[in-house]
Amino acid sequence: MLRYLINLVRSKSFHYLQNDIKLCRIDNNLRCTSRYFRTTAIHNDLKENAFLYEQLCDIVSVDNVSKAEAVREQYGRDESHFSPVLADFVVWPLNTDHVSRISRLCYDSNVAITLFGTGTGLEGGVNALKGGVCLATNKMNQIIEVNVEDFDCTVEAGVTWRELNQYLSDTGLFFPIDPGASASLGGMSATNASGTNAVRYGTMKENVLNMEVVLPTGEVIKTAGINSRCRKSAAGLNLTELFVGSEGILGTVTQLTLRLYPIPESTCLCVCPFEDNASAIHTVVLLLQNGIPLSRIEYVDSQSIHASNQYSKGDLLVKPSLFMEIAGNQTVVESIAELVKEIVLDNGALDFKHSSIMEERSRLWKARHDLYYACRNFDTRPNTRALITDVCVPISKLPEIILIMRNYLDKYNIKGSSFGHVGDGNFHSVITYDPNDSVETGNVLMISEMIAEEAIRLGGTCTGEHGIGRGKIKFLQKEHDAFSLEVMKKIKQTMDPKNLFNPGKVLIIP
Numbered sequence: 368m369l370r371y372l373i374n375l376v377r378s379k380s381f382h383y384l385q386n387d388i389k390l391c392r393i394d395n396n397l398r399c400t401s402r403y404f405r406t407t408a409i410h411n412d413l414k415e416n417a418f419l420y421e422q423l424c425d426i427v428s429v430d431n432v433s434k435a436e437a438v439r440e441q442y443g444r445d446e447s448h449f450s451p452v453l454a455d456f457v458v459w460p461l462n463t464d465h466v467s468r469i470s471r472l473c474y475d476s477n478v479a480i481t482l483f484g485t486g487t488g489l490e491g492g493v494n495a496l497k498g499g500v501c502l503a504t505n506k507m508n509q510i511i512e513v514n515v516e517d518f519d520c521t522v523e524a525g526v527t528w529r530e531l532n533q534y535l536s537d538t539g540l541f542f543p544i545d546p547g548a549s550a551s552l553g554g555m556s557a558t559n560a561s562g563t564n565a566v567r568y569g570t571m572k573e574n575v576l577n578m579e580v581v582l583p584t585g586e587v588i589k590t591a592g593i594n595s596r597c598r599k600s601a602a603g604l605n606l607t608e609l610f611v612g613s614e615g616i617l618g619t620v621t622q623l624t625l626r627l628y629p630i631p632e633s634t635c636l637c638v639c640p641f642e643d644n645a646s647a648i649h650t651v652v653l654l655l656q657n658g659i660p661l662s663r664i665e666y667v668d669s670q671s672i673h674a675s676n677q678y679s680k681g682d683l684l685v686k687p688s689l690f691m692e693i694a695g696n697q698t699v700v701e702s703i704a705e706l707v708k709e710i711v712l713d714n715g716a717l718d719f720k721h722s723s724i725m726e727e728r729s730r731l732w733k734a735r736h737d738l739y740y741a742c743r744n745f746d747t748r749p750n751t752r753a754l755i756t757d758v759c760v761p762i763s764k765l766p767e768i769i770l771i772m773r774n775y776l777d778k779y780n781i782k783g784s785s786f787g788h789v790g791d792g793n794f795h796s797v798i799t800y801d802p803n804d805s806v807e808t809g810n811v812l813m814i815s816e817m818i819a820e821e822a823i824r825l826g827g828t829c830t831g832e833h834g835i836g837r838g839k840i841k842f843l844q845k846e847h848d849a850f851s852l853e854v855m856k857k858i859k860q861t862m863d864p865k866n867l868f869n870p871g872k873v874l875i876i877p
């Protein structure tokens with residue numbers, strides 16, 4: 368029967384009309400249609416497919432579709448060490464209905480979709496590994512509503528966290544999740560991003576109240592109830608947490624309802640250099656174990672301080688340092704600052720500087736947010752690349768894993784700097800290397816694998832906030848048992864039966 372059908376297809380050269388979409392697919396020299404060969408194969412000859420281009424233009428208008436190589440390259444890369452992988456078209460929907468129609472069109476035509484927020488991801492999540500359509504949400508950037516009295520807001524997925532905070536500036540409220548780059552809130556929910564404030568305010572998971580999501584088949588759902596913006600709910604399965612962290616493999620986040628917080632009355636930044644890494648990290652553990660209410664605790668090693676001084680024109684003492692922030696009522700902030708001073712000086716801090724002056728704090732936090740670029744640029748050899756690790760461990764294991772990383776870097780003579788949101792047990796190493804040097808490249812990849820395995824061994828994870836993307840798929844398999852992985856695959860197959868959304872990321876789908 369199958370042979371008969373193949374012969375029939377070969378001889379007749381099918382054209383197929385489905386949902387007003389007429390598409391002709393050329394696959395392995397076999398002209399066929401999705402109806403007869405329901406397959407997860409992705410278009411491999413889209414450039415020829417002028418008809419798909421026309422359909423996309425019909426949905427979003429010609430101004431919002433591009434096939435220019437430079438544009439496709441810009442949208443096929445993020446800030447990771449992975450080379451760009453280009454989609455065949457970049458499409459900018461302007462609203463949820465556009466996303467729904469694009470999803471349905473691609474579903475019916477077996478075309479892959481890779482979502483793009485602002486491309487600041489660090490795991491190659493936006494690489495279009497199977498070509499197809501790059502769906503970029505950066506023109507969906509409306510702030511829909513802000514409910515000051517309820518401390519929440521609803522935004523489109525393309526709004527960045529910085530734009531949101533700028534918009535909120537005269538309301539006395541703010542959104543606390545602050546990854547170093549100006550990322551979109553849709554992308555941040557997709558990677559379950561966090562930042563320097565997570566030790567006090569949590570990650571995206573704790574701060575998304577509801578989401579509008581377009582499924583790969585085009586249906587639109589609300590994850591926490593049609594109209595809900597409440598703080599808690601026991602109604603049904605938690606679809607919000609299913610989509611937060613799903614890295615674009617289950618559908619497109621189009622809108623988010625988010626928690627907001629009052630801007631604290633007073634904020635004090637403390638900077639404390641230590642003689643060695645171990646004393647700095649042990650002090651963090653001590654501060655946390657004593658329940659000192661800090662809103663930010665960042666560790667920066669001496670290599671990173673050196674790079675930062677150079678990049679941000681700073682003059683910090685080149686020693687492993689802690690950047691901590693205390694926020695709240697002024698009297699409380701002052702008394703906590705005194706307590707912190709006592710603890711850090713008792714535990715080997717070389718100095719304790721603190722400031723409540725807004726400009727001074729902003730300057731230092733900007734330098735902290737720029738650390739990735741500072742460390743990346745610190746290696747002045749031409750054409751080097753930077754790989755960034757993202758392990759997270761239980762707090763008590765932090766001193767051990769940071770030391771393990773330093774030993775790996777020294778043993779293999781690799782340039783690397785470590786820093787991170789240690790209040791959550793999460794730290795990064797930016798490791799630079801010459802991709803044309805196969806020995807160095809091999810050692811860097813080996814170190815990033817070894818540190819992920821060490822983190823898992825210590826009860827942690829291979830990724831605290833950047834996601835699995837392309838590079839960490841095998842660690843996901845080490846971190847989870849076979850049955851849990853099977854559940855994840857079943858969810859993926861239910862939502863995206865043709866494996867069209869962000870194929871090649873997070874899960875291995877045969």
Ligand SMILES: Cc1cc2nc3c(=O)[nH]c(=O)nc-3n(C[C@H](O)[C@H](O)[C@H](O)COP(=O)(O)OP(=O)(O)OC[C@H]3O[C@@H](n4cnc5c(N)ncnc54)[C@H](O)[C@@H]3O)c2cc1C
Nearest residue numbers: 484485486487488492546547550551553554555561615620
């Ligand atoms: C200098 C620097 C500092 C950083 N600091 C931090 C940090 O402190 N904490 C942190 O967590 N991360 C950090 N990051 C990483 C990055 O900013 C985050 O991963 C961020 O969440 C990515 O958002 P984006 O909009 O750029 O997403 P993109 O990079 O565009 O996409 C990321 C992933 O999400 C998917 N996606 C994008 N939009 C949607 C959508 N609407 N619906 C569904 N899926 C979607 C994409 O397909 C991709 O898989 C940093 C990056 C840089 C360059």
